[in-house]
Amino acid sequence: MAAKVRDFNWTKTPLGPITQWPVALRVAVDLMLSSAFPKCLFWGEHLVAIFNDAYVPLIGNKADSLGEPYHITYSEAWDDLKPIIDKAWAGEATFIEDHLIPLDRFGKLEDAWFTFCYSPVRDDNGAIAGIMDTVVETTGKIRAQRExxxxxxxxxTLFNQAPTFMAVISGPDHVFDYVNGPYVSLINGRDVVGKPLGEALPEVVEQGFIGVLDEVRRTGRPFNAYSAKIELLQADGSLQDRYLDFVYQPIVGADGAVASIFVQGADVTQRHAAEQALRELNENLEAQVEQRSAQLDRVWRKSRDVQIVVDLQGRFLAVSPAWQTILGRDPADAIGRMFSEFMHEDDLPAARHTLANARTLPDRVDVETRFLHSDGTPRWLSWRSTTEGDAIYGYGRDITAEKLQAEALRHTEDALRQAQKMEAVGQLTGGIAHDFNNMLAVITGSLDLLNRRLGDADPRAKRQVDAAAEAARRAAALTQRLLAFSRQQPLRPQALNVNSLVSGMSDLLRPQCGQCDPA
Known part of the structure; x- marks a missing residue:
């Protein structure tokens, strides 16, 4: 830039040829050009610009403004900077940090920020002849700060809109730098920003939280808590239990030390209450399940009906103690064995058919089968079963006594029917006997009259009449026995001479049997 200044045609400017410049101007220009800091010297009443190399990057497309008056080069900023220029002409230096100056440096007007000092520069006579602008652009810094x-x-905004509570605390006294809305709500609206934790929330001092923060600050390790109990002061002066999930996250500074601690968490009091209620419910359920299991175990052990569990192949998986009572067999001996080993052979085909259809017909009722007692006798069992998964659950009731009672009843009914038949026969027999007895009375009477009329004249005929009369008497005796059979006359047993009976019938039998050989 020094060469450009030397070679520039200054005769066209109010400053005139460089050889005619006053000593003060030359000295000021030499000092400026030799500086590595951005500088621009505005000289004379027109404020003609002379600047160094470090100044060029600041002015963009205005780099050709060497020797140009201030108000022309920076026309867009003239009104803003004129008061500062006037102060410099009045002999007062002005230092301004991060000043906004809208400039057209790259083809459009844009905001730029500068930290600069306008210092008056005096001529050889001590009068103010120019202004030295020492400047640094801070646009990047300002934009970064704004970002x-x-x-x-x-x-x-995110913190305030977050559903969880947040806070930032710093320093050994744990001063609150920031708290969001949920945190304020948690502590009942108390103003804690700028206050140490012990002062802002005195009730937590004795609850151990300050010690935890001290440890996080000392070690730089985060701390996590779940359902931690905290007692917080309420508006009425009482303490209320709250339960929190939270983290103390250390924020490390450039020096490696913990600069502050970020606090984030959630009020889980309702969840804690629900979990507590669930734990109590689970405990109650466990007690109820245990009680129910004990009840079912008692039913299993005390039931008079046998209860079994078999797989789909018919192998016993479990057998209740009633197996011993009904069949006289140890239940433990049945485990792992097939049901067919204990069943009456005549019932096996139907039982196997039922087992084969256990999946398609899972529920069966009143299926009667015979199982063998340890003494070899059969026992009738009436089964109800249901299939669930790969197991069949069966409940068998001993109906052997009912079966025996039914058989005895059947025999009794048969005997009753036979007795009723015999009673009908007796009634028929009694009627026939009465009628036959009436006919015998006529026969007997007639034979008696015939016998009297014959007298002793015809002995042979008399014997035949006597034989007929004897047969009539025997027939009368038969009718008496028939009446006795029908229960219309009591039996009167008497001694009987068989020889006399047969001899008396000889005359009747001889014509039928032929002449017997006396030998």
Missing amino acids: QAAERQRLL
């Missing part, structure tokens, strides 16, 4: 501020505001 950081926007990001901070965005984060603050």
Whole structure:
């Protein structure tokens, strides 16, 4: 830039040829050009610009403004900077940090920020003849700050909108730097920002939280808590139990030390209450399940009906103690054995058919089968069964006594029917006997008259009449026995001479049997 200054045609400017410049101007220009800091010297009443190499990057497309008056080069900023220029002409230096100056440096007007000092420069006579602008652009810094501020505001907005509580505390006294809305709600609206934890929330001092924060600050390790109990002061002065999930996350500074601690968490009091209620419910359920299991075990052990569990192949998986009572067999001996080993052979085909259809017909009722007692006698069991998964659950009731009673009843009914038949026969027999007895009375009477009329004149005929009369008497005796059979006359047993009976019938039998050989 020094060469450009030397070679520039200054005769066209109010400053005139460089050889005619006053000593003060030359000295000021030499000092400026030799500086590595951005500088621009505005000289004379027109404020003609002379600047160094470090100044060029700041002015963009205005780099050709060497020797140009201030108000022309920076016309867009003239009104803003004129008061500062006037102060410098009045002999007062002005230092301004991060000043906004809208400039057209790259083809459009844009905001730029500068930290600069306008210092008056005196001529050889001590009069103010120019202004030295020492400047540094801070646009990048300002934009970064604004971005950081926007990001901070965005984060603050996120913090405030977050459903969980958040806070930032710093220093050995754990001073609150920031708290969000949920945190304020948690502590009942108390103003804690800028206050140490022990002062802001005195009730937590004795609850161990400060010691935990001290440890996090000392070690730099985060701390996590789940359903941690905390007692918080209420508006009425009482303490209320709350339960929190939270983390103390250390924030490490550039020096490696913990600069602050980020607190984030959630009030899980309702969840804790629900979990406590669930635990109590589970305990009650466990007690109820245990009680129910004990009841079922008692039913299993005490039931008079045998209860079994078999697989789909018919192998016993479990057998209740009633197996011993009904069949006289140890239940433990049945485990792992097939049901067919204990069943009456005549009932096996139907039982196997039922087993084969256990999946398609899972529920069966009143299926009667015979199982063999340990003494070899059969026992009738009436089964109800249901299939679930790969197991069949059966309940068998001993109906052997009912079966025996039914058989005895059947025999009794048969005997009753036979007695009724015999009673009908007796009634018929009694009627026939009465009629036959009446006919015999006529026969007997007639034979008696015939016998009297014959007298002793015809002995042979008399013997035949006597034989007929004897047969009539025997027939009368038969009718008496028939009446006795029909229960219409009591039996009167008497001694009988068989020889006399047969001899008396000889005359009747001889014509039928032929002449017997006396030998």
